Amino acid sequence: MIKTDHLSKYYSSHSHHEVRAIRDITLEITKNSFVTFKGPSGSGKTTLLNVIGTLDRPTEGKVFMYDEDITSFSDIALSRLRREKIGFIFQDFHLIPRLTSWENVSYPLIPLGVDPKKRFERARLLLERVELGDRLDHIPEELSGGQQQRVAIARALVNDPEIIIADEPTSNIDEETGEHMLKLLTELKNNGATILVATHDARFEKVADRVFKLKNGRIE
Amino acid sequence: MIHKHINLFLLATENLLRHRTKTVVVCLCIIAILSPFITAIAISEGIRAQSLVSVKEGADLYIIFDEFGRNAAIPLKYLDEIKKIFGVTKAIPRIIGRGFLQNKLAVIVGINKEDIPKSITCISGRIFENANEVVVGHELKEHFKLQIGDQFSMRGQQRKNFTVVGIFSSDSSIWGSSMILMSFNDAGELFGKQGVATDIQIHSLPGHNSEIATDLYDILQNEPYRLQDKQMIQLYFKKGFMLKEGIFTALYTVAFALGIPAILVASGFGLSERKREIGIMKATGWNTLEVLELISFEQLLISLLGATIAIVLSILWVKLFNGAFIAQFFIAEIPMLAKFTLPARFLPLPCLLSFFFAFILTMVGSIYSSWKASTESPVISMK
Numbered sequence: 001m002i003k004t005d006h007l008s009k010y011y012s013s014h015s016h017h018e019v020r021a022i023r024d025i026t027l028e029i030t031k032n033s034f035v036t037f038k039g040p041s042g043s044g045k046t047t048l049l050n051v052i053g054t055l056d057r058p059t060e061g062k063v064f065m066y067d068e069d070i071t072s073f074s075d076i077a078l079s080r081l082r083r084e085k086i087g088f089i090f091q092d093f094h095l096i097p098r099l100t101s102w103e104n105v106s107y108p109l110i111p112l113g114v115d116p117k118k119r120f121e122r123a124r125l126l127l128e129r130v131e132l133g134d135r136l137d138h139i140p141e142e143l144s145g146g147q148q149q150r151v152a153i154a155r156a157l158v159n160d161p162e163i164i165i166a167d168e169p170t171s172n173i174d175e176e177t178g179e180h181m182l183k184l185l186t187e188l189k190n191n192g193a194t195i196l197v198a199t200h201d202a203r204f205e206k207v208a209d210r211v212f213k214l215k216n217g218r219i220e
Numbered sequence: 221m222i223h224k225h226i227n228l229f230l231l232a233t234e235n236l237l238r239h240r241t242k243t244v245v246v247c248l249c250i251i252a253i254l255s256p257f258i259t260a261i262a263i264s265e266g267i268r269a270q271s272l273v274s275v276k277e278g279a280d281l282y283i284i285f286d287e288f289g290r291n292a293a294i295p296l297k298y299l300d301e302i303k304k305i306f307g308v309t310k311a312i313p314r315i316i317g318r319g320f321l322q323n324k325l326a327v328i329v330g331i332n333k334e335d336i337p338k339s340i341t342c343i344s345g346r347i348f349e350n351a352n353e354v355v356v357g358h359e360l361k362e363h364f365k366l367q368i369g370d371q372f373s374m375r376g377q378q379r380k381n382f383t384v385v386g387i388f389s390s391d392s393s394i395w396g397s398s399m400i401l402m403s404f405n406d407a408g409e410l411f412g413k414q415g416v417a418t419d420i421q422i423h424s425l426p427g428h429n430s431e432i433a434t435d436l437y438d439i440l441q442n443e444p445y446r447l448q449d450k451q452m453i454q455l456y457f458k459k460g461f462m463l464k465e466g467i468f469t470a471l472y473t474v475a476f477a478l479g480i481p482a483i484l485v486a487s488g489f490g491l492s493e494r495k496r497e498i499g500i501m502k503a504t505g506w507n508t509l510e511v512l513e514l515i516s517f518e519q520l521l522i523s524l525l526g527a528t529i530a531i532v533l534s535i536l537w538v539k540l541f542n543g544a545f546i547a548q549f550f551i552a553e554i555p556m557l558a559k560f561t562l563p564a565r566f567l568p569l570p571c572l573l574s575f576f577f578a579f580i581l582t583m584v585g586s587i588y589s590s591w592k593a594s595t596e597s598p599v600i601s602m603k
Contacts, residue, residue, distance in 0.1 A: 055503055056599045075595065076507045083505025094500050094602055097493070098238050108504040110231055113223030159505065 001031040001194055002052060002163070007061035008217075009047050021047035023217040025061070029196065031162075034189045034207055037198045039214035045198035046091075046167050048214065052196065053086055053165040054078045065163075083108065087156030091168035093148045095140040095155075101127055102136045105154045126154035130184070146177035153184065164188060166197045170204075182207065228510065232517030236525075242486065243522060246585075249483040250526030250578045251533060256546060258534040261570045263543045266563030267550055271457045275450055277339060279312070279421030280429060282453065283436065286444040293416035298439060302420060305435040307428025310335075313417035315407035319376055319400075324363055327399045328374075330407020340401070344368060345386030348403055355386035359397035374400075377412025484585040491589055498593040499601025511594040515586055523578035530578075531571050538564040 007025040010018050022044040029035050037045045050056040052063055054070060062071045070081060082088075095104045105126055106119035114122070127133055130150035140148050149169065156164060164185065170178035178201065186207050189195050197204055205211050213220045236243045283302070285292040294313075302311045315330035336347060340355075345368040348355060356366055364372070366384050373381045388399065408414050424432055433447055498511055537543060543562045593601045 050597075050599050056597045076509070079502065079505055079507035082503065088503055090503075090602075094496075094503070096497050096500060107501070108506070110227045111224055111506050111510040113221065113227060115223060115227075116230070155504065 001066065002029040002196075003027070003064040004052065005062045005064070007048070007051060007058050007063065009044075009051055009056065010059045020217050022051070022214075025217075025219055027212060027219060029194065029210075031194055032189065032192055033209040034186070034195045035197070035210045035212065036204045036208040037196070037212045037214055038200065038205070043214040044217040045214055047217075049165050049167050049196060049198050053088060053163075054082055055088070083112070083159060085162050087159065087161035087164045089149070089152050089156045089164065089166035089169045091171055093140070093145075093152045093172070095148055095151055097140055100137045100139055101132060101143070101151045101154075104140070104151055105158055108155065108158055122158060123154065126157055127151070129157075130154050131180075146173040149173045149177060149181070153181065157188070161193065163194045163196065166195070166199075168198055168200070170199065170201045178203070224510075225513070228514045229517050232514055232521055235514075235518055236521055243525075245486040246483060246522050246582060247526040247529060249486050250523065250581070251530045253480070253483070253581075254527060254530035254574045254578060255533045255537065258531055258566070258570060258574055259537045259543055259564075260546050260549065262534060262538060262564040262566045263547055263550055263562060265565040265567055265570075268457065269565055270563045272454060275453045275457065277337070278450070278453075280424045280450060281422040281432065282419050282448045283422060283440075284419045284446050284448075286446045291418070291446075292444075293413060293418055294420055294445065296415050296417060299417075299420065301439050302422065302436070305432050305439075307425045307432050308422055309425060310421075310423040312421040312423075313404060314419055314421060315404060315411065315413070316418045317376070317407070317411055319374055319410070321360065321364070321372065321374055321400070324360065325398070326357075326360060328376075328407055328410065329399055329401050330404045330410075331401070332404050336401070340388070342386035342388060345384070348385055348401070351403065351406060352380065352382050353385045353402070354382045354406075355388060355401040356384055357388045357397040357399040360400065361387045374410060376410035378409065380406070380410050382406075480581060483581045486585070494590065495593040495601050496603070498590060499596075499598045499603075502594060502598040503602065508591070508594040512587070512591060515590045516583070519582040519586060520579060523575055523582050526582075527571070527575035527578045530574060531566070535566060538562060 004025050004027050008023050009021045011021060012018060025044075025048060037048060039045055047056070051058045054063075054073070058071060062069050064070065065081070065085070070078065073081065096107065099107065102120055102123035105123035106114075109119045109122065124133065124136060127136060127150075130153055132147060132150050132154070135143060135147060135151075138147075140151070143151065149172065153169075156166075166185065169181055169185075173181070182201075182203055185195050185197070197208075283294060285294045296313055299311060299313055302308060312331065312335040314335075315328070317328045317330075319326055319328050333347060333349065340347075342355060343358070345355070360366065366372070366387070368384055368386070370384045371381055372384070373379055382400075382402065388397070388401075402410075404417070408416075422432065429449055436445070436447060501511055502508075537546075543564065547562055
């Protein structure tokens with residue numbers, strides 16, 4: 001389902017030194033699998049997920065999704081791929097501060113032409129699923145870290161994605177919410193989704209079908 | 221498909237309400253820039269229209285003498301001959317001059333009673349009938365608190381006493397407001413010029429102007445005269461207004477140049493937050509065109525709002541404050557608050573252009589940064 005071919009990503013740092021975030025990574029992820037990426041900070045986990053998830057373009061190498069080389073996709077094609085196939089859960093939640101929970105969750109549906117009532121209904125169902133049915137009209141600053149992460153999860157699920165990419169999803173939340181998240185991701189996997197998680201959390205290894213270890217931008 | 225655009229339009233509206241401070245600041249900048257300009261254009265158009273109407277309703281030909289390249293008085297000895305020219309229906313001698321009534325400059329028009337245009341009406345009193353009787357404009361009446369029956373004296377070449385017998389309507393032309401209308405003979409006595417007129421208005425049968433011009437040449441061939449028709453007078457008016465508009469535009473450009481950066485800065489308020497938001501939008505499946513459409517809707521709405529308020533304020537500026545500060549650019553020697561109703565015309569084109577201009581300005585302030593944020597990798601924009 002997802003393949004990378006000699007994938008590398010380099011950044012230019014402020015001191016004009018090239019930072020090689022990931023190097024020559026070739027891997028294959030099958031459909032409906034639960035995959036985790038582990039490794040120390042700076043090992044390239046986030047960069048790898050960003051490149052696989054089309055949030056960033058690689059410097060070298062290719063990414064294949066559904067047997068198509070997505071590195072050659074146009075900006076619009078990548079947006080369509082993200083809209084239709086991928087849901088993201090970010091370490092920092094990345095919620096829009098001035099929007100309420102339900103507005104944040106339903107934001108991806110706006111350009112799809114879904115009318116406000118249906119958007120609200122969809123958001124409400126998802127927020128109830130993550131046990132935030134009573135926080136529909138709260139803006140992010142009125143929510144705890146764990147609650148914000150759950151809003152972010154609901155948003156990631158709003159388009160029924162086939163691929164869910166989570167970057168350190170439990171690093172900014174409490175143990176209980178982390179447990180809840182693991183349960184939810186497992187449930188999504190059982191419903192047919194492919195899950196990619198970058199994490200230090202050992203609990204995820206236990207449920208993962210495959211664990212990739214990264215060190216200095218390479219898979220060990 | 222239309223639902224998508226409706227959604228984006230509604231979201232743009234909500235965004236303007238959510239960012240109230242920014243919306244208000246941008247609107248204020250637009251209003252501060254556009255309002256004086258719309259007001260000036262409206263006043264200029266109003267005066268121009270009124271001038272052209274008065275020219276249109278006036279005589280077909282104007283004959284004056286020329287001395288040293290300047291207008292000079294024409295002797296009345298030619299009047300009878302002019303009246304006899306075939307095609308001339310009426311030849312009216314006038315004296316038009318300026319004089320001070322105490323410290324206030326007034327336009328003095330001397331004309332025979334039977335030649336007074338029908339458009340001149342009095343709001344009170346009557347037209348002069350006897351010697352030393354005058355009709356005064358509304359502004360002079362207000363300034364000197366003149367009443368019917370009041371007397372005043374004026375000094376031209378000699379001092380003369382006059383009795384006010386009528387007041388012009390306040391809605392009369394801007395020139396009428398400070399005008400003193402008197403008999404031709406009284407004006408001649410006041411200026412110490414008997415047997416001459418400042419011009420002779422010639423009303424003619426349609427299509428006879430060139431023949432009349434030929435006959436006038438025969439009558440006045442040894443005299444330095446100048447003949448002007450309606451088209452020429454209209455051209456003078458237009459040129460005059462273009463010059464005044466030009467002066468206003470030049471002054472305004474300076475103020476405008478200072479206002480533009482303010483709009484650009486205000487439009488770009490919260491840029492880092494916006495950049496991050498665009499990154500999130502892209503990460504959750506929005507494409508660049510959708511992001512730019514949303515931004516464009518926001519700028520469209522804010523321009524529409526700002527320009528509409530600017531137009532409304534301009535109308536109020538003219539209606540309530542009689543175009544204070546701006547009217548002086550177009551009408552010489554009027555006080556800050558003119559005492560007559562200022563002619564103003566709010567035409568659709570300048571209003572549309574104002575909106576368009578506001579839209580361009582706000583777009584310039586936001587579109588590049590938004591485009592840049594939406595074409596970058598979402599990872600970079602979200603940072």
